[in-house]
Amino acid sequence: PDSREIVLTKNYRSTQEILDTAYNFIQNNNPDRLEYQLNNPDEYYKQHGALVEKINKKLVATRENSGTVALITAQTEEEEVQKVIATIIELMQKQGITYNDIALLVRANKTAESYIKALEIAHIPYIRVANTGLYKQELVADIIAYGRILFDRADASSLVRVFLSPLCALETEELLNLTYIAKKKSSTFYEMLNTIRALPKISEKTAQSIEHLFSLIREHATQAQTLSVQEMLIKIITDLKIREYLIELEQKKPQKGRETIEYVRQFIEKAGNFALLYEDKSLHGFITHIDMEREAGDSGALGENLQEQGPEAVKIMTIHASKGLEFSYVFIPQLVIGRFPSIGRSDLIELPDVLLQTREILPEGDPHIQEERRLLYVGLTRAKDGVFLSAAESYGGKRLKKPSQFLFETGLLKDKNATTPTKSAHATPAFLIQSALDETKLNGEKFSYPVPQKFSYSQIAAFNICPLQYKYQFVLRIPQDKGRGTFSFGRTMHNTLLELFKLTKARSGTVQESLFSVNSERNNQSIVTLDEIYGIYRTHWIDEWYESQDQKQQYYKAGQKILKEFYDRHKDSWPNPWYLEKDFTVTFEGIRLKGRIDRIDKVGDNNGVPLVEIVDYKTGKYKEKLYKNDKIQLLIYQIALEDQGLKPVNLRYYYLHEDKQESTSFLGKPEEIAKTKKEIVETVEKIKRSDFPANPSEFNCKHCDFKNICPFSVV
DSSP, X not given: OOOOOOOOOEESSSOHHHHHHHHHHHGGGTTSSHHXXXXXXXXXXXXXXXXXXXXXXXXXXSOOOOOEEEEXXXXXXXXXXXXXXXXXXXXXXXXXXXXXXXEEEESSGGGHHHHHHHHXXXXXOEEEOOOSOGXXXXXXXXXXXXXXXXXXXXXXXXXXXXHHSTTTOOOHHHHHHHHHHHHHHTOOHHXXXXXXXXXXXXXXXXXXXXXXXXXXXXXXXXXXXXXXXHHHHHHHHXXXXXXXXXXXXXXXXXXXXXXXXXXXXXXXXXXXXXXXXXXXXXXXXXXXXXXXXXXTTOOOOOOSOHHHHOOSOEEEEEXXXXXXXXXXXXXXXXXXXXXXXXXXXXXXXXXXXXXXXXXXXXXXXXXXXXXXXXXXXXXXXXXXXXXXXXXXXXXXXXXXXXXXXXXXXXTSOOOTTOOOOSSBOOOOOHHHHHHHHXXXXXXXXOOOOOOOSSEEXXXXXXXXXXXXXXXXXXXXXXXXXXXXXXXXXXXXXXXXXXXXXXXHHHHTTOOOOOTTTOOOXXXXXXXXXXXXXXXXXXXXXXXXXXXXXXXXXXXXXXXXXXXXXXXXXHTTSOOOOSEXXXXXXXXXXXXXXXXXXXXXXXXXXXXXXXXXEXXXXXXXXXXXXXXXHHHHHHHHHHHHHHHXXXXXXXXXXXXXXXXXXXXXXXXXOHHHHHHHHHHHHHHXXXXXXXXXXXXXXXXXXXXXXXXXXXXXXXX
C-alpha cells in the first residue's frame, strides 16, 4: 500500500532538441504506445477494471547545451556520401572532437559499403562494428570451408568458397568455366579438378594454383588425423600464406586489416578453448562443433570489442547494434522510401479473421512501420550533441526515390511535395571537400595504432629488440607460424610447480591470504611424495608443438629428472611461498605496467614492513652472470612490490634444467631502479610515436617468430 510508481524522465545524455525531436516523432506510433493508452483509457481498460494512472514519458535533458538535428539532402548517393564525409570533417575542425565521437548508423549493412570507401579515400579511420558472429566473418568462414574440404571432398560449395577466397584467389571467369565443365561431365568438382591438366581452356596459372591447393589439401588431410585443432589451424594459416595476406591487407587498409587479424586470432583462441573442454581435440571435431552451434542459431560470439581497443575512429554499425551506446554526433543515411523504413514482408501464413476476433488489443497501425519507427527512435537517441539524417533522390535505379515519411514526422521536411529541409546541415559542397581533406592531411592526421592501457615486460623487451616485431605480436597480434616445444615445456613446469606448492601449503595447514597478513612459517615435514609430483606433472603435461615424438619424449623425461632433483632438494624443508602467480599493476610517471610473479616468499619483517624474496622460474640453461637485459624483468617485479609497501631483499632466477638446477640472485640498487623506470618511460614514449620500423640482424631475425613472413628478415 505504501508503494508508488516512479517514471524516470531525466536524461543525462542528449540535448533537449534531440529529445524533443525523438519524442514528437515516436508519437506517430499512437495509439499503440503504452503512454498514450494509459493517458487515454478506452473501453477495454474500463471493462476489465484495469488500474490506470496517467504517466508522462517525455524526457527532460539535464544538459543546457543546444543540440543539432539536421537533414542533409543530395541528388545522388555519391553526393550524399560526399556531404556526410564533409560534415564529419567540419565537425572535427570546428567542434574539437575526436573520431571516436562520431557514429554512422545504418539501417542495413550494405548501406555502409559506399561510406567505407569514401572514408578510406578521405584517410578517415573507421571501425565497422560487426553485429554478425565470428563464424560469418569472411576470412574465418573461408578457413572453416577449407577445413570441411579436408574431411569431405564432395563439399562443392566449400570448395568454391575457397577458390574465390584469398586462400586461392581464382578468377571468377575461370571458376564459372570449371563449374560448367563439372556439370557437363556429371562428376564431382573435386574429382574433375584432380585432372585439371586434361580440361580445355584452363590457363597455366589456374592449373598451377589448383594443383598446389590440392597438394596442400591432401597433406593437411593426413596431418589433421594426428595434430590438435590449434596446431592444424596454424599449419593451414602458415601453408596457405594467410599471414602474408593479412600483413599486405593491413598495409593497404590498416583498419580492415587489423579487424581481420583480430577475427582470425579469436577463431584460433576459440579452437584452443574447444580443445580444453572436449575429448575430441581434432579439427574435424571442432568443425562438427561449429556446425552444431550454427544449427542452434549460434554464429560464434565475438570476443573483445575492437571499438574499445582504439584507435580513434568513426564507428560504423547498424542501428540494431548501437543499442545502449552513445556518441556526440550521429549520422543516419538513406532516409528514403523502401530503405528506411524498409519494405515490410507479408505474413507467410495469414491468420483467418475468425482467429483475429478475440478480446485482445491488436495494434491499430502498421506493425512493420511502427517497428521501423522505434528503430529510428533508437538511432536518434544515441546522439548527445547532434544527429544528421540524410537522403538522396537517386541511388542508381531508373526511378527516383521519394523522401522517407520519417523525415516529415521528425519535422525535417514540412511539405510532402518539397525536398527543401526545414533544418539543413551546412555541409561543405562537394567541390570544396578535397581542400578540407588536404587541410586535414596538413594537420598531420594519419592512421594511429592503439596504445595499450597497460604494458608488460614482454612488450617492452619486444619493442627494444625490433619495433616491427612488436607491431606484429602486440598491435596486430598476427598468429605465429607455430608454437614451440620449449614454450609448452616451460608452461608445463610452471603449472606443475604451482599445483605442487598449492598442495604443500594445504597439507601444511596454511592458506594463501593477503599480502600483509600471511604467516610464512615453514613446515619441515615431507608432506608430498615424488609419485604425487609425477602425477601432477602428467596432469599438466602439454603435448603440443614438439617437432617429433622423440623430442616430446626427451622433454618429458627431462621434466621428470628436473622434478626428482627438485624433490630431493626440498623434501625435508619445503618452501612455503607467501604468494604464487601473483598478478600486479604498478604506475609511475603515467605509465602502467602489468605482470605476474611466479613466487613471493616472506623471509622476515622490519618494523612491520614485510621482507620478501622474488623467485622466477626459468627452464633455459643456467646463467651464472646476468647482464642488463637479463635483470629488467626482476627489476620490474621489485618496483611493483616496493610500490605495494613491501621490501624485496633478494631477486632470484631459479633455473629448472636437467643439466644444472641452480639459482642466480641479485637486488636492484636505487640507481638501477631509477634507470630502469627512466628507460621504460622512454620506451613507452617511443611506442606511442612509432611507425614500427624493422631492426633486422642475424641474431634478431633468427629468434623472431615472424621471420618467415617479415619482408626485412635477413635469415
